[in-house]
Amino acid sequence: MTQTRQSSARPERMKMDIPSLGNDPASVRQRLEIMEQLLENAFAIPGTTRRVGLDAIVGLIPVAGDLITAAMGAWIVWEARNLGLPKWKLLRMAGNVGFDLAIGAVPVIGDAADFLFRSNTRNMKIVRKHLDRHHPETGIIEG
Numbered sequence: 001m002t003q004t005r006q007s008s009a010r011p012e013r014m015k016m017d018i019p020s021l022g023n024d025p026a027s028v029r030q031r032l033e034i035m036e037q038l039l040e041n042a043f044a045i046p047g048t049t050r051r052v053g054l055d056a057i058v059g060l061i062p063v064a065g066d067l068i069t070a071a072m073g074a075w076i077v078w079e080a081r082n083l084g085l086p087k088w089k090l091l092r093m094a095g096n097v098g099f100d101l102a103i104g105a106v107p108v109i110g111d112a113a114d115f116l117f118r119s120n121t122r123n124m125k126i127v128r129k130h131l132d133r134h135h136p137e138t139g140i141i142e143g
Contacts, residue, residue: 025135028079029127036124039072056114059104066104073097073120080127089130093123 002132021027040053054072077093085093100119104110 021114023082025083025131026137028083029135030141032076032079032124032127035072035076036120039069039120040118048092050115052115053120055118055120056111059114060111062104062107069104070097070101073100073123073133076123076127080123080130082135083127083130085127085130089126093126096122119138 038053039055041051042053043057044051055069061068069103072095074094077090077097080093081090096119100114100117103113103117106113
């Protein structure tokens with residue numbers, strides 16, 4: 001039995017860059033950017049311009065969802081520590097994750113807060129600012 005391929009009938013797959021597993025600042029930045037997108041902006045809400053990520057979706061699962069997304073947010077803080085961010089910035093980042101976890105534990109209000117308070121985006125802003133100042137070669141050029 002032979003199968004005929006119809007190349008025009010198949011949609012082309014979207015290509016995705018695989019992040020490097022290196023410890024250099026550029027590789028770490030790439031991994032963190034992907035994690036932030038996954039947690040905060042992965043999906044569009046149909047009929048709106050608002051985007052949500054796994055933080056808001058998985059956070060709908062009582063207790064376990066908030067713990068899972070807090071662990072993913074803590075990974076961003078861990079990677080920031082490995083980049084050499086000062087302790088006060090790491091404490092601020094940990095506070096963002098902790099606040100997100102605490103407010104997410106409150107039923108209904110916590111789920112609404114996940115749409116409004118984006119701790120991972122706030123943390124990535126801190127990391128980007130540090131990398132832009134101390135490792136400018138890691139900057140992402142869009143165009």
